[in-house]
Amino acid sequence: MKRFLTLPLMLLTFILLSACSPANEQIPATDMSDQQGNHEGDEENIPDIPTTGKNGPYLILFCSRTSNTERLAQQIQSQLDCDILEVQPVRPYEEDYNAMLNRTQEELAAIQQGNYPPISTSMDNFDKYDVIFVGYPIWYGSIATPMQTFLHEHASKLAGKHIALFATSGSSGISTSADEAAELCPESEILSPTLLLTSSQFSEMDSRVTSWLEQLNIQTANNNNMGKNQIRLTANGKSFTATLVENSSTEALKARLSQSNISIQMNDYGDMEKVGSLGFSLPRNDQQTTTDPGDLILYQGNSFVIYYDTNSWNFTRLGKIDGVSTREQVLDLLGGKGEVTVTLSLK
Ligand SMILES: Cc1cc2nc3c(=O)[nH]c(=O)nc-3n(C[C@H](O)[C@H](O)[C@H](O)COP(=O)(O)O)c2cc1C
Incomplete structure (x- = not known):
C-alpha cells in the first residue's frame, strides 16, 4: 500500500525538481x-x-x-x-x-x-x-x-x-x-x-x-585473508588450527568468518565423526572422498563435520586439522566422545 502512495508523491517531487533545475543537474546526460x-x-x-x-x-x-x-x-x-x-x-x-x-x-x-x-x-x-x-x-x-x-x-x-x-x-x-x-x-x-x-x-x-x-566488513582485494588458508577451532577449552583447501566453499566460509565467529554444537555419528549444523548454507563442491582423521567436511552444504575415523562419501572437503593423524589425537582435541561446541574463527 505504501508504494501506491509513494510513487505519485515521488513523481510530483521529481517533476517539480526537473522543472526547477537544468535537466543535466538531476539527470546527467x-x-x-x-x-x-x-x-x-x-x-x-x-x-x-x-x-x-x-x-x-x-x-x-x-x-x-x-x-x-x-x-x-x-x-x-x-x-x-x-x-x-x-x-x-x-x-x-x-x-x-x-x-x-x-x-x-x-x-x-x-x-x-x-x-x-x-x-x-x-x-x-x-x-x-x-x-x-x-x-x-x-x-x-x-x-x-x-x-x-x-x-x-x-x-x-x-x-x-x-x-x-x-x-x-x-x-x-x-x-x-x-x-x-x-x-x-x-x-x-x-x-x-x-x-x-x-x-x-x-x-x-x-x-x-x-x-x-x-x-560491511567486506575483505577487499588489497586487504583480504583469502590467501591465508588457516582457520582457528576452539573446543573443550583447547584452541588449534586447520588448513583449508581452496574452493568456493572455503572462500564463502572465510567470508562468513570475517563477519563473525561461528559456533557449532556437534554430536558423534557412526563412531567416525562429529557433526553439527552451520545454520546457513555454503556453496557445495561435492565429490567422492575418503576421509582421514582430522578432515573437515561440508555435508549437504549446511552441516560441518570433523572426522576422527575414515569414511567414503560424496561431500565437500574443506580442509584438515593441523598436526593430527590418528583418531585418538582428534578425539583428544575435541574432549573425547559426546556433545561439544566448536567455535570457528579466522586465525
Ligand atoms: C527517470 C528518472 C527518474 C529520476 N528520479 C530521481 C529522483 O526521484 N530523485 C533523484 O534525486 N534523482 C532522480 N533521477 C536522477 C538519477 O537518479 C541520477 O541522475 C542517477 O545518478 C542516474 O544514474 P545513472 O547515470 O547510472 O543512470 C532520475 C533520473 C531518471 C532518468
Whole structure:
C-alpha cells in the first residue's frame, strides 16, 4: 500500500525538481561507454556470465542509464576484484528526454500492477557467491525498473544470500528503494549500511566506497585473508588450527568468518565423526572422498563435520586439522566422545 502512495508523491517531487533545475543537474546526460559484462545472454533465455574477477564470493550487479551507477559499480569492482554484470533492458531507453521519462513512468506504474518490463540479463544461479552487490539509479524514489525486474525474476535464486545495496541519485535518499529490495527479495538478507552517492558526492566515490566496504566488513582485494588458508577451532577449552583447501566453499566460509565467529554444537555419528549444523548454507563442491582423521567436511552444504575415523562419501572437503593423524589425537582435541561446541574463527 505504501508504494501506491509513494510513487505519485515521488513523481510530483521529481517533476517539480526537473522543472526547477537544468535537466543535466538531476539527470546527467553522459553517454554509457565501456560497457561491462558479457552479454552472450542477450538472446532470450540464455543466462549471462559475469565478467570475472579473482575475489570469489562477491558479485556486483548494476544497471545504469547515464553511467553514474556504472562508475560506482566499477569503483567497488576495482577495490574488490570480483565478478561484475550489467543488467540491461531489452529495449534501450529513448534518447529523447521526454520519451524516456514517459517510458520510465509507465514502467513504474506497470510494476505496481505486477507487470515488469523485460530485461535481457539473467543468471542461472548465484551458488558461488555469498554477497551480491546490487546497484541502481534512483528513479522517482524507486529502484530503476530494469533492476526491479532482475530482482523480481531472480528472487528465489537469491534466497539466503546477502545483498549489499548501492545507488546514485540527483538528491533523493535510498531508504524507499531499500524497502522495495526487501519486498522483492524477501528471503535474502539486505545488509546494512547501504551506500548512496548523490550527484554532489560523486567526487568522493573512492573514499566513500572504501569506508562502506570496511563498515560491511567486506575483505577487499588489497586487504583480504583469502590467501591465508588457516582457520582457528576452539573446543573443550583447547584452541588449534586447520588448513583449508581452496574452493568456493572455503572462500564463502572465510567470508562468513570475517563477519563473525561461528559456533557449532556437534554430536558423534557412526563412531567416525562429529557433526553439527552451520545454520546457513555454503556453496557445495561435492565429490567422492575418503576421509582421514582430522578432515573437515561440508555435508549437504549446511552441516560441518570433523572426522576422527575414515569414511567414503560424496561431500565437500574443506580442509584438515593441523598436526593430527590418528583418531585418538582428534578425539583428544575435541574432549573425547559426546556433545561439544566448536567455535570457528579466522586465525
Ligand atoms: C527517470 C528518472 C527518474 C529520476 N528520479 C530521481 C529522483 O526521484 N530523485 C533523484 O534525486 N534523482 C532522480 N533521477 C536522477 C538519477 O537518479 C541520477 O541522475 C542517477 O545518478 C542516474 O544514474 P545513472 O547515470 O547510472 O543512470 C532520475 C533520473 C531518471 C532518468
